[in-house]
Amino acid sequence: MIRLSLSRRAGASAPLAFAAQAAPALGRNSKRMKDFIRSSVFTAALALLAACSPQLRGTGDLGVIVERADGRVTVVESTGSTILSTVSGLGDLSHAALVYSRDERYVFVFGRDGGLTKVDLLTGTIAGRVVQSGNSIGGAISQDGSLVAVANYTPGGIKVFDTASLALVADIPAIAADGKPSKVIGIADLPGRKFIYSLYDAGEIWIADLADPAKPALTKFTGIGRLPYDALVTGDGRWYLAGLFGEDGIALLDLWNPDQGVRRILDHYGKGTEPLPVFKMPHLRGWAAADNEIWLPAIGHHQVLVVDKTSWKEAARVDVAGQPVFVMARPDGRQVWVNFAVPDYDVVQVIDVPSRKVVKTLYPGKAILHMEFTPRGERVWISARDSDKVVVYDTETLEQVAELPAVKPSGIFFSARAHKTGL
Amino acid sequence: MRLGMTLVLIGLGLCASAAAEPSAGRRDQLRDMVAQDCGSCHGMTRKGGLGSPLLPEDLSRLSAEGVVETILEGRPGTPMPPWKSMLSRDDATWIAAYLMGETE
Structure with missing residues (x-):
């Protein structure tokens, strides 16, 4: 929106100023002046029209961050990691x-x-x-x-x-x-x-x-x-x-x-171990499909389950830092990222899929609620509710590369979801 | 004599139920926890979700002790977990009063 209004002002002011300065010099011939004014107004109107029409942009790198306590969403773009607009009045977004x-x-x-x-x-x-x-x-x-x-x-x-x-x-x-x-x-x-x-x-x-x-x-x-x-x-x-x-x-x-x-x-996937109290329902839509396996949160255990998609049998378990809420595969399926239920929700862990090992434990902020990969997965956006921010990581270096302010952010959703069944 | 005994018992009962109120800082944390963590299932406005509504009129048919027990021990057979690893009895007593509209 900011970009739009700036270009509108810059585009409109120049032709108008030109018409105002040039017109008095032609005052002796009223017909010529009328013609000039007519054409000037026409030119100015055209320029205005051009300037008023929105600057074109695609939507493939757009996304939305939910600010759940305020019933508001923030529209973002993931190319430069910036905020484009905020939209209020969406009611209770608990x-x-x-x-x-x-x-x-x-x-x-x-x-x-x-x-x-x-x-x-x-x-x-x-x-x-x-x-x-x-x-x-x-x-x-x-x-x-x-x-x-x-x-x-x-x-x-x-x-x-x-x-x-x-x-x-x-x-x-x-x-x-x-x-x-x-x-x-x-x-x-x-x-x-x-x-x-x-x-x-x-x-x-x-x-x-x-x-x-x-x-x-x-x-x-x-x-x-x-x-x-x-x-x-x-x-x-x-x-x-x-x-x-x-x-x-x-x-x-x-x-x-x-x-x-x-x-x-x-x-009986919990067999043999006393399950822990579940402080937050795992979200299954984040279940990760990587290679021929599905990675999913074990309910009531500090584990991620790996299930073979051919036999639908358990292939492995990976020990993690808490009770998983979202278990999400990077779009190429090479990494799986996990966040956790309270009280372990200040942590995000990265699992290397081939070796099934936690390769990194990150502390992006307080109360991590959601993660969303950019369409091809070079970056991941993570919402830290109690830190009032969204943190962006490079998924190769595992280093933070950007940060955006957001009030109690929860879900992050990029537009690439438009073309995926089940999302 | 019997009256005296009764008074003593009432006094004991009052002592037992008079929980120590959490500190102002802790109360802030608990309010936040109710809004955010309880809110995940019960709604941030407590109108209910996967979990039942927690507005004062919904809780009015329950005793404060019952609410405290549910917070601490959970409800077996439902997704309501026991919170006693994160909340003391004093915390739970304050949350129950907060939910029931008896304190702010």
């Missing part, structure tokens, strides 16, 4: 999640207060906002970019909106097999205008097919396990994994063969 439009221009922010806000990154303004429920947790955008679905806690279920107008397209309650409403978690997009999500209270997985938005078709998988608390879809759109809080293990659905049903993997 647990803010967002998705990108397929043109990478807009973000759809899901607020805890049920607000769905569409933010225009180029103008730094709110392009639309609806308060669609009492309490929501997250959402997803369809493969074709036409629909955005919000997962709700109160009342449970999902609501689906048109991404252009934010008009309500479908309202799908989550009444489980036992007849009770359920909180919805772990929503993600699937190929073909479908959304998949889990029913927390009921232990079910549902797929909503909105090929015809007026008649959503539901596929339900019941009895998948107790208290699924979050889930993810792998980047190829094939596997849906729901972490279970009420029991050991993970519910796995092969979306290429949904008729085979949900199966359980990693049963």
